[in-house]
Every structure is written in C-alpha cells, then in structure tokens.
Amino acid sequence: MKRPPIGRLLALLVAMSLALGAIFFRLAILQVSQASDLRARATDQRLQTVVLPAQRGEIQDRSGGRLALSVPAVDVYADPRHVEDAWTTAIRLSPLTGETAGSLASKLTTDATFVYLARQVEIEAAEQIDELGLPGIGFLEATKRFYPSGSVAAQVVGFVGVDGDGLAGLEFEYQELLAGTPGELMQELDPTGKPIVGGLHAERTPVAGATVVTTIDRELQFQAQAALEEAVENQGARGGTVIVMDPRTGEILAMASYPWFDSNAFGDALPSTYRNRAVTDMFEPGSTNKVITAAAAVQEGVLALDQRLPVAWTMKVGEFTIHDSHPHGVQRMMLGDIIAESSNIGAVHVANRVGASDMATYLARFGLGAETGVGFPGEASGITVPFYRWDEVILATTAYGQGIAATPLQMASVFATIANDGRWVQPRLLRATIDAEGVRHDAPPSPTRRVVSEETARTIGGMLAFAVEHGTGTNARIEGYQVAGKTGTSRIPLKDRPGYEVGQYIASFIGYLPAGDPQVVVAAILDRPAQGYGGLAAAPLFERIARAAIAQLRIEPANPLPPPPHAFPIR
Amino acid sequence: MTSSVLVGLMVFGIVVLNVLLAQQSFRIEETERRIDALARERLGLVREQATLSAPGRIAGWASRHGMRLPDDIRILRAPNGPSDPAGTDTSRASGTGG
Numbered sequence: 279m280k281r282p283p284i285g286r287l288l289a290l291l292v293a294m295s296l297a298l299g300a301i302f303f304r305l306a307i308l309q310v311s312q313a314s315d316l317r318a319r320a321t322d323q324r325l326q327t328v329v330l331p332a333q334r335g336e337i338q339d340r341s342g343g344r345l346a347l348s349v350p351a352v353d354v355y356a357d358p359r360h361v362e363d364a365w366t367t368a369i370r371l372s373p374l375t376g377e378t379a380g381s382l383a384s385k386l387t388t389d390a391t392f393v394y395l396a397r398q399v400e401i402e403a404a405e406q407i408d409e410l411g412l413p414g415i416g417f418l419e420a421t422k423r424f425y426p427s428g429s430v431a432a433q434v435v436g437f438v439g440v441d442g443d444g445l446a447g448l449e450f451e452y453q454e455l456l457a458g459t460p461g462e463l464m465q466e467l468d469p470t471g472k473p474i475v476g477g478l479h480a481e482r483t484p485v486a487g488a489t490v491v492t493t494i495d496r497e498l499q500f501q502a503q504a505a506l507e508e509a510v511e512n513q514g515a516r517g518g519t520v521i522v523m524d525p526r527t528g529e530i531l532a533m534a535s536y537p538w539f540d541s542n543a544f545g546d547a548l549p550s551t552y553r554n555r556a557v558t559d560m561f562e563p564g565s566t567n568k569v570i571t572a573a574a575a576v577q578e579g580v581l582a583l584d585q586r587l588p589v590a591w592t593m594k595v596g597e598f599t600i601h602d603s604h605p606h607g608v609q610r611m612m613l614g615d616i617i618a619e620s621s622n623i624g625a626v627h628v629a630n631r632v633g634a635s636d637m638a639t640y641l642a643r644f645g646l647g648a649e650t651g652v653g654f655p656g657e658a659s660g661i662t663v664p665f666y667r668w669d670e671v672i673l674a675t676t677a678y679g680q681g682i683a684a685t686p687l688q689m690a691s692v693f694a695t696i697a698n699d700g701r702w703v704q705p706r707l708l709r710a711t712i713d714a715e716g717v718r719h720d721a722p723p724s725p726t727r728r729v730v731s732e733e734t735a736r737t738i739g740g741m742l743a744f745a746v747e748h749g750t751g752t753n754a755r756i757e758g759y760q761v762a763g764k765t766g767t768s769r770i771p772l773k774d775r776p777g778y779e780v781g782q783y784i785a786s787f788i789g790y791l792p793a794g795d796p797q798v799v800v801a802a803i804l805d806r807p808a809q810g811y812g813g814l815a816a817a818p819l820f821e822r823i824a825r826a827a828i829a830q831l832r833i834e835p836a837n838p839l840p841p842p843p844h845a846f847p848i849r
Numbered sequence: 850m851t852s853s854v855l856v857g858l859m860v861f862g863i864v865v866l867n868v869l870l871a872q873q874s875f876r877i878e879e880t881e882r883r884i885d886a887l888a889r890e891r892l893g894l895v896r897e898q899a900t901l902s903a904p905g906r907i908a909g910w911a912s913r914h915g916m917r918l919p920d921d922i923r924i925l926r927a928p929n930g931p932s933d934p935a936g937t938d939t940s941r942a943s944g945t946g947g
Contacts, residue, residue, distance in 0.1 A: 426900045426903045427903040427905060429905075430904060473874060
C-alpha cells in the first residue's frame with residue numbers, strides 16, 4: 279500500500295487547522311465580544327415587561343361622597359390583516375361600540391396592524407363583543423372615569439381624556455396627585471406564554487393616586503344648581519352663576535355656572551359650558567361694589583354715619599352724566615340710606631370723600647385685580663384701572679362698580695371679608711387629600727389678611743342687613759333670619775368697541791346670613807335676566823339657595839345687628 | 850441493577866417536580882384571575898354605591914314618590930336641651946330671631 283504524499287497530509291492539516299481556528303475565532307466573538315448582546319437578546323425572548331397602571335384617585339365632596347372615580351373598562355382594537363369581512367364585522371360591532379358601521383369599516387380596512395375601534399367600553403359590552411368570536415378583534419384592559427352625579431359640580435370637577443389625563447377643572451389642577459405612579463412587572467415566560475415558576479419575576483407595585491377631598495357639599499351643590507337652572511329659565515336669562523362659601527374658612531361649598539354639562543359625556547357638550555365662570559370669567563360688579571366704597575369711607579372716617587349728603591338723581595362727572603336707577607328729587611341721604619337705596623350718586627359723593635388713592639388701596643385690599651389663589655386652572659385676576667390713570671370719572675364709576683371687572687368669586691370674597699369681621703380669607707376648593715395608604719392630610723388653613731377693622735365690618739354688616747330689610751334687597755329676606763346683602767345691576771360692556779349693551783344687565787345679589795353670626799355667603803348672578811334688576815331677578819335666587827344652605831348646614835338664627843343711622847323712613 | 854433503579858427514581862422525581870411546578874403555576878394564575886375578578890367586583894360595587902347616593906337620583910326618586918322640600922325652615926329648640934343653655938329662649942323657634 280502506497281502511503282499518501284507528505285505534502286497532501288500537510289495541506290489537510292493546515293486546512294483543518296484553519297477551519298478549527300475559524301471555529302474558535304467565531305466562538306470567541308460569540309462568547310466574548312458579542313456575549314452580553316446575545317445574552318440580552320435571549321433574555322428578551324423569555325422576559326415580558328408589563329406596565330401596571332396606577333389606579334387614579336377619586337375626587338370626593340367634603341363628606342366623602344364620590345364626585346369622580348375610575349371604573350374598569352376595555353379598549354377594543356383590531357388587527358385589520360386578520361379581519362375576514364370588514365363590513366360584516368363593522369355592522370355587528372356597531373351597536374355594541376356606539377360607533378357607526380361606516381366609521382368602523384373604515385378603521386377595519388386601514389393598512390395597519392393595530393387600530394383602536396372603541397376606547398373605554400363597558401365590561402358587559404366587551405364581553406358581548408368577545409362572544410361574537412370575530413377574527414382580528416382584540417381587547418386591552420383599561421379604566422374609565424365615572425362621574426356618578428353627572429352634571430353636579432361638573433365645572434369644578436372637570437374631566438379626563440381617553441388616556442386618563444385630567445383636561446379640565448380639578449382633574450387637571452391635581453393631575454399629578456390623582457394620577458399616582460405606574461408600576462412594572464417583569465417575568466420570565468415559557469414558550470406557551472405562561473410564567474415560569476422560579477423564573478425571573480420582578481414587580482414594582484404601582485402607587486395609586488391620592489384621593490382629593492374637595493370643600494364642595496354635594497347636596498347643597500345640587501340644590502344650588504337646581505335653583506339656578508330654574509331662575510335662568512324663569513327669567514329667560516342667558517346664564518347665571520352661583521357660589522356658596524363659608525366666610526370663616528374660605529371653603530367653597532357650592533359653585534356652578536349655567537349652562538353646564540355632564541362630565542360623563544363632555545364630548546357632547548359645547549366647550550363654552552366647560553368653563554367655571556365663577557372663577558374664569560369677569561363681570562362689572564355694579565352696585566355690589568358699593569360695599570367697598572362704604573367700607574373704605576367708614577374705615578377711613580371720612581364720613582360720620584349720621585351725616586347727610588345731598589343726592590340728586592343725576593350728576594355731571596367730566597364729560598359724562600351719571601344717574602341713579604330712578605328719577606328723584608334732591609334727597610339728603612346718610613351712608614346707610616345710600617347702601618339701602620343703592621344710590622349711584624350717593625356712592626360717588628362718598629368715593630369723592632374717600633379719594634382716589636384710598637379707593638384704589640381698598641379695591642386691592644379686598645382682593646380685586648388679583649387672583650384669589652383658589653386653586654383652580656385659568657383663574658382670572660379681574661381688571662382694575664392702574665392708579666396713574668385714575669381721574670374723577672374712574673373714581674366715580676368705581677364707586678358704583680362700573681369700569682372695573684371682577685370674577686364672581688372675587689366679589690363673593692369681598693362679602694366674605696365683611697362677614698368674617700373684616701378679615702379676608704383665601705377661598706379654596708381643596709379640603710384634604712388621602713394618600714394611597716389611606717392617610718388623610720388636611721389642607722392647611724387658608725391665608726388671611728386684615729382688610730378693615732371688626733367694628734367697620736359690623737357697621738357695614740348692619741347697613742347690608744338694613745338694605746335687605748328695608749332697601750333694594752327685600753326679595754332676599756328669610757323669615758326668622760337676618761340676611762345681610764347687596765343688590766347689583768350692572769351694564770354689560772360691548773365686546774368689540776367701547777360702550778355698553780343697551781337694555782341688557784347682569785343682575786346680582788351677594789349676601790350672607792345670619793348677619794349677626796355669618797355662617798354662609800351666597801352669590802347669585804344672572805346674565806341678562808328679563809327683570810333686569812338685581813333686587814328683582816337675583817335676590818329671589820339668593821333667597822332660595824340660602825334656604826337650602828340653612829337646611830343643609832343646620833344654620834341657626836343669631837342675634838340681629840342694629841340698623842345704621844338712616845334718614846329715610848322704613849318701608 | 851441498583852444504578853437503573855436510581856436513574857429511574859431520579860427521572861420519576863424530575864417528572865413529579867415538573868408536574869408540581871406546573872400545578873403551582875396554574876394555581877398562581879387562577880389566584881391572580883380571582884384577585885382581578887374581586888377587584889373588578891369591588892369597583893363595581895363602589896360605582897353602584899356612588900350612583901345610588903347621587904343627589905340627583907335621590908331627588909328624582911323622592912319627587913316621583915310625592916316628596917318635596919319644605920316651604921319653611923324652623924329651628925326648634927327643646928327647652929333645657931343641649932342647644933339651649935338658657936332653656937328659656939324659644940322665640941327663635943317661631944321664626945322671629947331675625
């Protein structure tokens with residue numbers, strides 16, 4: 279047998295060595311340089327990471343009544359590649375999703391691998407869809423925000439979008455607090471998709487959002503809204519606003535503007551109804567502003583309470599002629615009469631004695647021209663004229679509340695200041711929060727500041743009570759209780775040019791009770807009511823809401839305040 | 850012979866262990882499903898409670914059953930009661946306090 283030549287053997291050895299070397303080289307690359315990358319790819323195939331959504335916190339009223347909560351729901355999606363008959367599928371899904379068959383068919387024929395057919399579908403409806411056994415249709419767990427009281431406090435509570443983020447109201451203001459922190463679950467799965475016992479399992483538990491406890495009283499809010507809706511309808515008004523607040527704490531017990539909407543179906547409502555006009559919109563306060571004029575005069579001592587001023591029914595100021603609401607001869611009024619009769623000319627005389635500097639100071643002290651800081655998105659600051667632009671006309675119109683603008687909440691706070699013995703308290707909507715562990719954190723007391731002395735406040739209170747008992751506010755009287763308040767009938771500025779709408783008014787009545795020991799402030803404002811005057815249109819609305827507050831808050835009568843010196847005979 | 854028995858026992862043990870692990874896996878899955886179902890039921894009950902206690906629903910129900918809000922409000926004080934330390938002031942009860 280002939281032995282192979284040594285050359286061929288060597289060639290074979292070299293070839294095998296090279297092949298072996300290549301294998302070792304490749305192994306080295308896989309095991310060393312690409313090891314971590316390949317290990318990660320292998321792990322990714324076995325590991326599943328799922329985001330665990332945090333339960334959004336509730337929004338409650340002051341007694342724990344739920345105003346907003348999250349409930350389980352399902353998102354329905356489709357993979358159009360696996361849908362067999364788009365139109366048949368669409369027709370069968372339409373009644374269960376609330377979408378039109380045309381819209382669904384359009385989604386089912388898109389060139390995509392994933393398309394939402396319906397978001398936040400009720401569990402029962404999703405189960406019915408599942409029973410249809412339609413190919414290409416899938417489900418994802420979701421939650422849906424639910425507002426059990428519908429339109430009650432809707433503008434305060436607000437609403438969330440389909441992704442669960444707050445878009446308006448307190449849902450927006452406290453988004454971070456309510457949303458909580460999502461968790462994460464990482465687990466190792468077998469080829470069938472089941473978790474491997476003993477495999478990697480790491481979970482970061484989601485932290486549920488905190489519960490926001492508001493200052494709103496759900497029952498009182500409902501009654502205030504019912505009264506407002508009825509008043510708007512009776513008066514043929516364009517809309518209206520009501521506020522009920524505790525003057526001692528600044529807590530807002532009820533707040534609404536008509537027309538409103540149902541938070542559960544906000545998409546069906548006009549966006550203009552979303553606005554919480556009590557906070558975001560301004561109006562010229564009219565005669566309710568005379569409270570500031572009178573308080574400044576009493577506090578600064580520029581006028582004795584029994585001093586009589588000659589009040590004609592018209593008055594020339596600069597190039598303008600201002601007048602009272604009704605013609606009358608020259609009357610000798612005391613401050614109490616001016617407030618009770620709501621005389622514009624009288625208020626101008628008083629303001630002239632106070633002076634522009636002090637008037638501007640007291641407007642600011644009472645909170646006009648600055649946000650209250652109530653804790654609500656989009657709060658307006660109101661409009662006051664910068665002091666360098668003040669002249670005799672500004673001073674005169676400010677005296678009876680025209681030419682300046684305030685939010686209903688600012689004006690309610692003005693009366694709350696008088697009711698609270700001259701101390702302004704920042705209004706608020708947040709009473710407490712309850713964290714994920716169930717621990718309650720009460721909101722700190724509202725900041726306060728002294729505006730006028732206690733004596734001045736009670737003197738003004740007596741005048742406001744006198745105005746209700748014998749002046750323009752008699753429709754706000756409640757038997758058994760001394761009510762203090764002031765009517766307002768203000769003109770509405772034109773939007774596109776200087777001047778005012780003709781024959782259209784904002785009617786208001788803002789007051790509190792019992793006058794001797796104020797427990798609640800109520801602001802009632804109607805936009806363009808048929809009976810234009812505050813005393814005719816808004817005072818009855820105040821009276822109805824105040825009655826509801828008495829019953830709901832169990833307010834007892836208090837010792838009455840004495841009437842102010844007055845020249846006019848009691849009506 | 851001994852080694853065959855040993856290997857057989859080891860194989861049997863591995864099979865038993867695998868079955869137990871699979872069973873445990875199914876039990877965990879079942880427990881998680883039950884937790885989810887109970888959580889959903891709880892939220893459903895919370896929703897029902899919230900719906901039933903809504904003031905609009907209660908007012909509507911009361912109205913359908915012929916109830917309405919009172920026309921007048923009167924605070925009644927029991928003589929010598931806790932809210933009337935003096936025990937004599939009953940004038941406010943008749944609505945003359947203001």
